[in-house]
Amino acid sequence: MDKGYKKGTITSNIEIASNIYELKVASSFNSPFYGEAGQFYMLRAWNGLDPFLARPLSISNIMDGEITFLYQLRGRGTERISKLKSGDSLELMGPLGSSFNTNLRGNVALISGGIGIAPLVFLAKSLKANIDFYCGFKDEVYYIDKIRKYSRAVYISTESGSVGYRGLITEIFNPALYDIAFSCGPVGMMKRIVKMCKGKIPVYISMENRMACGIGACLGCSIKTSKGMKRVCKEGAVFLGEEVFYCD
């Protein structure tokens, strides 16, 4: 991690679907952005203390020193970030947290739910394995073109039936076809995936949580795992699924 917060300049910030934004930031300091799939940055896009805390966003891409974040407008912080325009500056700290293991071969399933696609796009790009990408959405579908070029196959589901399979993504995913799976999305979905894969293949998941410091000091994001309390910002955000959902 670089030392504390550094300035970045926004190159674009576009709403690509309802309340879903793609933010691109160029480095304003000497070193370009870096990081591994699964890692995140803390963002402060405002002067002063309102909102009080920075916002954690996972890396969706890094190319030529420019970093991409995909985010959903959820609250006051992301609302402020969504208003930023090309040329505006913001502060970033990172990369933070653990990353996905990208050094593997074989057949890999990536399973996303909604905005959970954000870290998995970068993972797809970083993997050299055979990737089948399962993307579940409520209604509107986004970022499919980006993931297609890294994937052997892309499977889409929508709860509304507007695109692809009508229903949940877990209904069309078959663990028997894969050596390993990676997932990010709503807790219920990831829980289901972990259960489906139990005793068959390992599943790595990317968690999110409210956090204050982002560096492992405040324990605001700690979660209980089979191996004790773990910090989403430090030991995570990437965890072995069965360690997080160990009660079921």
Place this chain on the structure above:
Amino acid sequence: MIDMRVNLCGIEFKNPVIAASGSFGFGREYSEIFSLSKLGGISTKGLTLEKREGNKGIRIYETTGGILNSIGLENPGIDYFISEELPFMIKQNTVIIANVGGNTVEDYVKAVNKLNETKIDMIELNISCPNVKEGGMAFGIKSKTSYRVVSEVRRACKKPLIVKLSPNAENIVQLAESCVKAGADGLSLVNTFSGMAVDIKNRKAVFDNIIAGLSGPCIKPIALRMVYEVSKAVDVPIMGIGGIMNYKDAIEFIMAGAWTVQVGSANFIKPTITLDIIDGIKNFMAEEGIKSLEEIRGVI
């Protein structure tokens, strides 16, 4: 020549800025960002005799000008701290204060007995955590019960003993006086204020415990007033805490009677903020021709 040193209870701090308990872990994470030797001191994450997992549910919730937390003293326990964290901390060339919490008087005494045998510089007794149901704040709001806890711990404690006061006390001045009477070498104040938040869509409290601890700049004026009142009432040194975000806030606390200050929530805004505060105090002293902090301490 500007002298930022503060001698508090026989322990020399190179400057008055201390990282507050709960905001700084055991320093490891921040040591990757800056040299901890620049700090006046570090107060550890609240330690209990046995390890604690902390509270379930949402633990951090932002509010205007601050944060509510309900961590619930998640910590690895005193023994683990002494064997695994303290050796790292004492190498950092800064004052190390062990913040100790507990559920019973016996727990506090046992924890302090263990710390007596270590190289810890001081002990900060947390009798005021709002986030643990048993003990914790229950000790810290009534002068009578606080007197009992502090007296017992004082008997056992071989280190300088600081007692951290709760702003939720029935009467903060009386509480301070009874802690000093019971043998506290110094006081730190204030801990977090009891607060809460409601999730209106789900019609329930944000926190599983309903009540959480409020910190940040929103509490500063009240914390400052409490430091002022307590400093007038007692003769022991005071560590001022409560929403300090910059050097001006720190100077306000010192002028209101604090010997040192502790910086908590501000560390989450910028991990190097303590360094900015130290530099700011130094510059202010230079500009104002202040040679030592004693000159401005308690001038209000």
